[in-house]
Amino acid sequence: MKFTGKNVLVTGSSRGIGAEVAKVLAGYGLKVWINYRSGATAADAVKDEIERAGGKAAVIGFDVSDEAAFVDAVKTIIDADGELSYLVNNAGITNDKLAMRMKAEEFTSVIDANLTSAFIGCREAMKAMRKQKFGSVVNMASIVGETGNAGQTNYAASKGGMIAMTKSFAIEAATSGIRYNCITPGFIATDMTDELKEEVKAAFTAKIPMARFGNAAEVAEATAFLLSDHASYITGETLKVNGGMYM
Secondary structure (H helix, E strand, O other), X not given: OOOOOOEEEEOOOOOHHHHHHHXXXXXXXXXXXXXXXXXXXXHHHHHHHHHHXXXXXXXXXXXXXXXXXXXXXXXXXXXXXXXXXXXXXXXXXXXXXXXXXXXXXXXXXXXXXXXXXXXXXXXXXXXXXXXXXXXXXXXXXXXXXXXXOOOOHHHHHHHHHHHHHHHHHHHHHHHHOEEEEEEEEOOEEOOOHHHOOHHHHHHHXXXXXXXXXXXXXXXXXXXXXXXOHHHOOOOOOEEEEOOOOOO
């Protein structure tokens, strides 16, 4: 994979898909800034694994929904490395409940953590990357943002909004040489899906044409492609990584 830039910030990368994205990008030669909100030990473990494999990494802890903290984090990265080349907005939460029982604050808390945080990241990345006339951002959305899902009106709204927002950023930033794209993972095998009962996993798998859950590495490689120079004429796009579950 070919990259023009030197570094990348991956939010929410102390575990799960984000951690795998960090490892894959480090394997392609980028210095990875590993973000966490509360999992400092896990973030350090990801950094150690990257460095043992010969890669470069740094850990940066902040809450992505805290605007001032996100702004300061981008400044810290630029002060340290002289630039910010790539950003992966991966951090997010769920708070599932049927809509008729969901309180407004339960809705907005997920919007703030998932969508507003990504907006802040996209905006700050644009400010930083415009100066160098180059950069690439990948927003980690979800199949649920395309299809909707019972019990996840807040999560679906945050991820669907992310898809639309990404297109708008792509339009605004294109003449500055900055690209914005989305990944929409389907059911991916992580520590969260490992907790599902076997019958629930079987029911979901039956809806997937490829008849299996994806793995985090498959999402990470797709992310790397969209960030890389190999996707230099792709912007505002949503790349589905879902085994054919939604086409």
